[in-house]
Amino acid sequence: MSNQVKLLQGNEACVEGAVLAGVRFFAGYPITPSTEIAEGMARRLPRIGGRFIQMEDEIASMAAIIGASCAGSKSMTATSGPGFSLMQENLGYAYITETPCVVVDVQRGGPSTGLPTKISQSDTMQAAYGTHGDYYAIVLAPSSVEESLHLTVKAVNYSEMYRTPVIVLLDEVLGHMREKVVIPALDEIEVQERRRPAVPPDWYKHYAITATGVSAMASFGEGYRFNVTGLTHDELGFPTAVPREIKAMLDKLKDKVVKNADAIAEFESTEMDDDPKVAILSYGIVSRAAKQAVAMAREQRLKVGAIRPKTIWPLSESKVRDLLKPVRQLIVAELNQGQLINMVKQCIDRNHTELIPLQKYDGELITPSEILHKIKEVKHHAN
Amino acid sequence: MQTKSDIVHHYLRPKKKFPHVWCSGCGLGVILGSLIRSIDALQMPKDDIVVCSGIGCSSRLPVYIDFNTLHTTHGRAIAFATGVKFSNPRLKVIVVTGDGDCLAIGGNHFIHACRRNIDITVILVNNWIYGMTGGQFSPTTPTGKIGSTAPYGNIEQTFDPTKLAIAAGAAYVARSTVYHVDQLDKMIKGGLEKKGFSVVEVISNCHTYFGRLNKEGDAVEMLTWMKAHAMPIQAARKLPPEKMEGKFVTGLLHDEEKQEYCDRYAQLSEDLMKKTEARP
Numbered sequence: 001m002s003n004q005v006k007l008l009q010g011n012e013a014c015v016e017g018a019v020l021a022g023v024r025f026f027a028g029y030p031i032t033p034s035t036e037i038a039e040g041m042a043r044r045l046p047r048i049g050g051r052f053i054q055m056e057d058e059i060a061s062m063a064a065i066i067g068a069s070c071a072g073s074k075s076m077t078a079t080s081g082p083g084f085s086l087m088q089e090n091l092g093y094a095y096i097t098e099t100p101c102v103v104v105d106v107q108r109g110g111p112s113t114g115l116p117t118k119i120s121q122s123d124t125m126q127a128a129y130g131t132h133g134d135y136y137a138i139v140l141a142p143s144s145v146e147e148s149l150h151l152t153v154k155a156v157n158y159s160e161m162y163r164t165p166v167i168v169l170l171d172e173v174l175g176h177m178r179e180k181v182v183i184p185a186l187d188e189i190e191v192q193e194r195r196r197p198a199v200p201p202d203w204y205k206h207y208a209i210t211a212t213g214v215s216a217m218a219s220f221g222e223g224y225r226f227n228v229t230g231l232t233h234d235e236l237g238f239p240t241a242v243p244r245e246i247k248a249m250l251d252k253l254k255d256k257v258v259k260n261a262d263a264i265a266e267f268e269s270t271e272m273d274d275d276p277k278v279a280i281l282s283y284g285i286v287s288r289a290a291k292q293a294v295a296m297a298r299e300q301r302l303k304v305g306a307i308r309p310k311t312i313w314p315l316s317e318s319k320v321r322d323l324l325k326p327v328r329q330l331i332v333a334e335l336n337q338g339q340l341i342n343m344v345k346q347c348i349d350r351n352h353t354e355l356i357p358l359q360k361y362d363g364e365l366i367t368p369s370e371i372l373h374k375i376k377e378v379k380h381h382a383n
Numbered sequence: 384m385q386t387k388s389d390i391v392h393h394y395l396r397p398k399k400k401f402p403h404v405w406c407s408g409c410g411l412g413v414i415l416g417s418l419i420r421s422i423d424a425l426q427m428p429k430d431d432i433v434v435c436s437g438i439g440c441s442s443r444l445p446v447y448i449d450f451n452t453l454h455t456t457h458g459r460a461i462a463f464a465t466g467v468k469f470s471n472p473r474l475k476v477i478v479v480t481g482d483g484d485c486l487a488i489g490g491n492h493f494i495h496a497c498r499r500n501i502d503i504t505v506i507l508v509n510n511w512i513y514g515m516t517g518g519q520f521s522p523t524t525p526t527g528k529i530g531s532t533a534p535y536g537n538i539e540q541t542f543d544p545t546k547l548a549i550a551a552g553a554a555y556v557a558r559s560t561v562y563h564v565d566q567l568d569k570m571i572k573g574g575l576e577k578k579g580f581s582v583v584e585v586i587s588n589c590h591t592y593f594g595r596l597n598k599e600g601d602a603v604e605m606l607t608w609m610k611a612h613a614m615p616i617q618a619a620r621k622l623p624p625e626k627m628e629g630k631f632v633t634g635l636l637h638d639e640e641k642q643e644y645c646d647r648y649a650q651l652s653e654d655l656m657k658k659t660e661a662r663p
Binding site: 025027046047048049051053055056057059060063064065066067068069070071072073075089090093219220221222223224225226227228229230231238239 | 396429430433435449450451454459462464465466467471473494656659
């Protein structure tokens with residue numbers, strides 16, 4: 001099949017990406033501004049032998065995709081802030097049971113019902129820390145419609161490779177705006193499958209401790225007859241209260257993400273080659289404005305660069321430090337009251353790099369000129 | 384000859400460290416045995432059976448049996464089971480749940496699964512109380528009865544899960560008790576055989592909390608109460624309402640043929656795929 005070029009919304013691009021990556025099960029509940037993903041899946045899946053179900057709420061949607069994944073399907077749901085809050089309960093279950101699945105959160109303003117049709121990046125913290133207990137999330141954030149397709153594929157791949165839920169963070173603008181998308185042929189993209197057990201059922205351990213931290217995974221109905229529980233469990237999957245086994249389980253959840261952080265964490269750099277002392281760090285749609293602001297600043301002979309994490313979590317400390325080597329002042333631009341800047345604080349040397357917040361939370365986008373204004377302000381103080 | 388206990392042992396998990404978490408005399412042991420006998424009678428392959436549960440005493444049941452087992456979050460078992468079944472309709476999916484799990488926190492999932500008529504069998508263990516957390520009143524605690532959070536008597540109305548299931552669209556609805564074991568085996572077996580959403584409510588005893596708080600005695604006394612107050616539906620139909628005062632009806636309460644959800648979706652999908660192929 002040859003490439004197709006389409007004019008798509010970010011939400012529609014997620015559908016394309018999911019289908020390419022092999023998602024054949026979607027359970028969801030209508031919510032603005034993510035509904036087009038469910039609508040797209042409802043149209044597509046029955047035509048390709050997949051299954052779409054509209055559940056009674058987001059709690060049930062999350063439950064259904066986990067159940068489907070246990071039965072062997074690559075599964076996904078999509079929602080926005082209020083629904084994402086409801087999903088946190090069973091998202092925790094997916095973390096502790098190490099069940100692959102993907103959740104797309106098309107962010108809108110909060111808290112609570114907030115701003116259903118306005119943009120925000122205020123689920124940044126919730127995406128990484130939304131449910132209770134110790135766990136380590138993988139959170140990807142595209143900045144264009146085309147990238148929404150590719151990072152959805154990557155999210156499905158990571159969920160299979162690391163046996164964990166993966167979050168894709170979109171926002172209201174990215175979800176609804178239309179851009180040109182080249183839909184790749186299936187043989188042009190990398191598709192990963194979960195590792196299957198290579199041992200007979202009697203030897204199978206659903207949570208075997210391995211060198212990579214990731215266990216092979218059997219599906220229900222294949223003869224392995226294992227137990228899956230949200231209780232803290234041993235390698236076989238049975239509830240445990242043994243301190244050594246409790247610690248081993250929690251270390252496993254941590255290690256498989258943290259030890260692979262360098263492989264998972266990806267960044268895009270703009271105009272960073274000449275070692276600018278001032279840079280802008282932002283993610284998602286905001287980084288589009290940041291890129292434009294850098295171009296405007298460069299025209300005015302202001303030496304500025306931009307850094308964009310494509311992976312919000314895990315933030316690879318070594319990669320961040322490397323990128324920030326020349327940077328003495330880092331403007332962190334975001335559509336909330338400082339959720340990203342708090343995460344960045346954890347992994348930089350603040351004696352070396354000063355963090356300057358640029359936060360907007362009035363339901364509108366940050367404009368390139370607002371960022372340029374901030375760049376000039378910072379440059380002025382530095383001189 | 385294979386005895387009843389041989390059959391049960393064949394289905395217990397060899398690697399699981401017993402003893403189980405239940406109090407001695409708990410009705411859950413009877414239900415475990417009944418479920419196993421029903422599955423054995425139907426000669427269903429172990430590999431094809433998925434047993435899901437939520438949180439509570441009854442929801443610990445799947446951990447002990449040698450099937451594919453999914454012990455989930457409180458109230459959500461039916462939603463997880465829906466994902467399992469719809470993803471792979473070949474699997475036989477059973478949910479074991481309690482009155483708090485299924486009817487309070489999980490009430491919405493229960494109603495909508497009935498409405499979809501998805502092929503899942505729900506064993507609803509009704510002991511009128513939250514046992515695992517220590518005896519709080521539940522949606523089925525009779526009005527006036529004591530719970531640890533209803534120390535002066537429950538002032539709420541109770542509801543009947545079988546009526547709820549029938550009204551919401553379940554295909555098969557039955558009730559039995561842990562005293563009426565032969566009837567219970569029959570009702571569970573019927574539920575497993577039914578293509579569609581089937582609900583078997585099992586009246587069970589929590590003498591540890593309900594019995595103690597309400598001075599209803601030990602396990603034996605509570606079973607004796609069940610024996611005295613259960614009225615098979617065939618007999619109940621012939622009795623005037625005043626004779627049914629204080630009694631409850633047991634047996635097959637509802638059995639209806641209607642299209643099952645996964646079948647309907649598969650048909651839709653097949654038709655759509657044919658249309659797509661037929662296109663030039």
